[in-house]
Amino acid sequence: MYITGWRLGAVSAQDVVVGIIAEAFVDFVRRLCECERLREAHSRDLELAKVADEVTRAVSEGREGEFGPVVVKVQKKFLGRREVRASLYGREVDVDTLLAELSKARSRAAWLNSDCSEGALIEALYKYEDRYLIEVAQRNFDKFKKLCSGEVPQVDFGEAPGHVVEGVVRGVKTYLSGHGAGN
Structure with a gap:
């Protein structure tokens, strides 16, 4: 049946x-x-997202430091001007590129989390x-x-x-x- x-x-x-x-x-x-x-x-995005706020603050304040995979260096220039340089995972990048990578990393990390x-x-x-x-x-x-x-x-x-x-x-x-x- x-x-x-x-x-x-x-x-x-x-x-x-x-x-x-x-x-x-x-x-x-x-x-x-x-x-x-x-x-x-x-994993790199997650690591970068963890330090993104600190790095952004350091860049805007012109403060040097090592933040995980990011190193921020400040060079004094003529008449008190300064130039901020950065390296990301050992590769030198300009500040705009660094900030773009931080933004992408934050976005990916937020999505994953x-x-x-x-x-x-x-x-x-x-x-x-x-x-x-x-x-x-x-x-x-x-x-x-x-x-x-x-x-x-x-x-x-x-x-x-x-x-x-x-x-x-x-x-x-x-x-x-x-x-x-x-x-």
């Missing part, structure tokens, strides 16, 4: 829910790993309306990053029910078997 395409007894409700949790988890980890790759690819924040990534799980899955993701967020390099994390499930535990375990296996790092 078939009901809407399902044969009675072939798939239990528990199996369906576990499958949904596993798929949700795999989607979550894919996005998490994509964000980790983006953070790595834009927004779209790839823990809250934004976990929010994608809200549509599954399983608070236990969300709690497991929050509690183990940093541990799940290990999946991106192919490692199996030690997950703290807390008081999560069996369907969440089984779904996450199945999701980990699915991700690592065919959708892991590099795929």
